[in-house]
Amino acid sequence: MICWKCHERLSSLRCASCGALVPPPAQPELFGALGLDRRYHVEAEAIDGAWRRRSKDTHPDRFAASSAVERRMALQWTATLNEARRVLRDPVARAWYLATGKPHPAESGGPKLSPEFLEEIFELRMAADDEPDAVRDTAAKLRARLDADLEDLFSRWERGEGDLSPVPERLSRLKYVDNLLRELPA
């Protein structure tokens, strides 16, 4: 990348030679915004580190004496970087984002779940008050299986095998299971 102001080669979001900021993308890709590869397997520390580095370059305080345009760009970068960090740090949001481009399920529509699955969730919720321990046990097993499934799908995708099309259905199930677990009496 080349600086838009002085045409110097760039190694970060801020030009080392003239201090100009790279214009923030209108539709930022969240991994790209942090300078990270699109991967499911990424450590929280790596995300924090990338966020810290880039935030330093784009911090609005550094542009207090700059033009209004550059000050606005700095603010926009800050918002984008914060959003990227917030979404990518959460494994479920990260998985949704990689599979669908959105960090959360759609309001309606979305993958069709089998009637048997909804039935199972409904029955578990019916039983939640009377046998919370048994329900927690079953739900934990459901969750472990979904986790293993997702782990497998993403690992293969990162090796260049298969695609992420089965992911939304798994994540959708996960939502019901997590919701069930959250509603269980303590």
Add this chain to the structure above:
Amino acid sequence: MAYSDKLIEHYENPRNMGSLDKNAEDVGTGLVGAPACGDVMKLQLKINDDGIIEDAKFKTFGCGSAIASSSLVTEMVKGKSIDFAEGIKNTMIAEELALPPVKIHCSVLAEDAIKAAIADYRKKQAERAATPSE
């Protein structure tokens, strides 16, 4: 967030909570989920041969708005025709209960549940028509 009196009323005193015999020929059962939050709702309709809804029951594991939506919708359809029930839109429910935008999906759940219950009833009727009576 301020909720409407009507919503609070239905939430605190839900009408038609419970269940009907899901194996009965004249009962249609709809079981649906909200993908955005992971809540589930079961709604059942008892429908007579004239296509009139004689009874409606629900059980909802969800937020207050979902409970109020299912309570309201069961009240709306009781004594009415299947056609009327099929015409119910979530926007009618949302408006009636004055749901805030973030709670619209809860009323969608109620609309989906009614539609699913009717579809189940129709399937049963078609199966009954297809099996020769003994």
